[in-house]
Amino acid sequence: MEPTGKTYVGSNELYAQVQRTMRLCAEMNSGWHTEAEVRECLREITRSEVPDTVRVFTPININYGPGVRFGNDCFLNFGCTLLALGGITLGDGAFIGPHCVLATEYHPEDPATRHTLLTKPIIIGRNAWLGADVKVLAGVTIGDNAIVAAGSVVTKDVPANMVVAGTPAKVVRKIKQ
Secondary structure (H helix, E strand, C coil): CCCCCCEECCCHHHHHHHHHHHHHHHHHHCCCCCHHHHHHHHHHHHCCCCCCCCEECCCCEECCHHHEEECCCCEECCCCEEECCCCEEECCCCEECCCCEEECEECCCCCCCCCCEEECCEEECCCCEECCCCEEECCCEECCCCEECCCCEECCCECCCEEEECCCCEEEEECCC
16 A cells, blocks of 8 residues: 555555554554664564664654655654654654654545545655654655754745744744855
């Protein structure tokens, strides 16, 4: 099942994959694991290669492992949540602060169809930095080297080399070189 910009009403296959991912995350999050053990858990969760330079502080929560792709030298601090059915790509050197939420999933406003799950991918660019408690919504691309201030809610694309802040996040300035 390919996770990119799709509509889901629910299926046994999808539910089984979500349950598998949640079980593997629970196992990874319980007890102490070395960096290498965490990466091995992430390989099993994502069913893909996780570079040896990736560092993740547990606990983290992922609902759909095959939707997550890690670049080289990524770092995720503890307490992050990745709702990844729409696909999440973390670029090389991406730095994700504690308690960030990357949510590729959303629902229609219409109550008659609200049970439907819609998705759009999230892309975090090379060397982008998300401060603590940042929320990134479906369909957003964070540009290379961008900084998202702590507590921000990102609803639209962030240009490369910019600092954004607020709810919703807005450009504050260009990063200092």
